[in-house]
Amino acid sequence: MTQSASGRRARPRIQRLAPLVLALLLGMGGFAAWRIEHAVPPPPQEQGKPRAPANRVRLEQDASQLAFLKLAAVSLAPLPASDPMNARLALAEDRTARIFPPLAGRILALKAAPGDTVVPGSPLAILDAPDFGQAIADLRKAQADATLKKKALARAQTLFEGEVLARRDLEAAQADARAADAEADRARLRLANLAPPGSPIEGQRLILRAPLGGVVVERQANPGTEVRPDAATPLFILSDLRHLWLDIDLPEQAAALARPGAAVNFTLEAFPDEIFSARIEQVGAMVDPATRRIPVRALVDNADGRLKPEMFARATLSQPSAATVIRLPVGALLTDGLTTRLFVQIGPREFERRQVRIARQDAEFAYLTPGSAIRPGDQVVVRGALLLASELAQGE
Incomplete structure (x- = not known):
């Protein structure tokens, strides 16, 4: 009796809730249909763009990463045996001459400038050197004295043969002639050291000439400058x-x-x-x-x-037996544990990651093992490689 009464009381409650449940189900179905009808299609680039090959990155023309990338061409080099x-x-120095004036004097003119190419004997400068004039006078005086002593010796020889002159006087004349010749030779050699034989001599003007062929590397002279042979700085440096x-x-x-x-x-x-x-x-x-x-x-x-x-x-x-290998800047290398990689440009804004093996590395360059996948002339990324690695990781 009690159960049937309670059942009769529950039926009106269920009958009242049924329309609400039905309305809720109809609303959810309509919302699902609206979502399907108005669903946003995927971006066109995700629909039609083919997936990039593994280990390759292609940047868009306006990609901000391009401003940070720096490329360098790799080259061949012998595998070094030492660090730089x-x-x-x-x-x-064995092909260099430092020119000092042999005598004190004053520069009258300069005949060579820094950067000029000269040959042996080329004039470099003209000096007014009183001691040079004195050297010329000494030579002429010695030559005149030698000529006079030779004539005196000839007369003494004639007198000795006529038994008019004693042997002692003949020997004295011979000694005087030899001494005069020696003095003339000394004066001649001194003048030859100042001016090469055959050079024109104009009063006491001394011409400085190049002792070897080369380039005038440095000149410390100006017209009118007083110069001395004991100066600390050479007038010219030729090399x-x-x-x-x-x-x-x-x-x-x-x-x-x-x-x-x-x-x-x-x-x-x-x-x-x-x-x-x-x-x-x-x-x-x-x-x-x-x-x-x-x-x-x-x-x-x-x-x-x-x-x-x-x-x-x-x-x-x-x-001598060093192999010729690929050399590239160390900035191109990306090291992950025991693996070393780098990025090579294979097209406009397109890069490929490649694995390499290092034969030797210093603070500036890395030298790859023979048979590397990198070729001479390849353009590798030496700055910004981490940006490309991050871009590649996002694509994976």
Whole structure:
């Protein structure tokens, strides 16, 4: 009796809730239909754009990353046997002349300027030198005295043969003639040191001439300047710039690698993409106690004249059997554990990540193992490689 009564009371409640449930279900169905009808289609680039090949990144033309990228061409280089060392180009002293005036005087005229090419005997400057005039007078006086003594000897010889002159007087005349000849020779040699034989002599004007062929590297003279032979600075410095010296500061731990005749490779800031070569001529006999460096001198062929004295260089020693490998800046490398990668440009705004193996690396360059996937002339990213790596990671 009780159960049937409660059932009768529940039926009206269910009947009242049924319309609400039905309305809720109809509303949810309508909202789902509206979402399907008004759904936003995926962006066109996601629909039609093919997936980029693995390890490749292609940037849009207006991509902000392009402003931060820097490329450099890789090159071939012998595998070095040492880390880069500080070095400096210098004049080859055995092909250099520093010209001082042989006598005190005053400069009347200059005949050569810095940068001029001269040959042996070319005039450099004209001096008014009173001592030069005195040297000319001394020679003429000695020559006249020698001529007079020769005539006196001839007369003495004639008188001696006629038994008019004693032998003692003949021997005295012979001694006087020899002394006069010696004095004339001395005066002639002194004048020859001041002016080469055959040079025109005009009063006491002395012409300074080039003792060797080369280039006027420096000139410390002006017209009217008083000059002296004991001056601290030469008037001219001449040098044959077809050959230069490369002075290297060799660390003592690399002493076993340096020997006369060994090859040296060096780079210059003026020509960053080129590698120059030299041959060691001399290795210092001791280590500098202050710097712990050994002075090493190498001879550089500078036939084209591009290299200049006092240029700073970075030099490395090379073994005769060294392999020629790919050299690239260390800024191109991305290291992840034991793996080293870099990005190579393969097209406009398109880059490919490649794995490489390092044979030797220093603070400036990395040298790849033979058989690397990088080729000479490839453009690698040396700045901004992390941006490309991040872009590639997002695509993956």
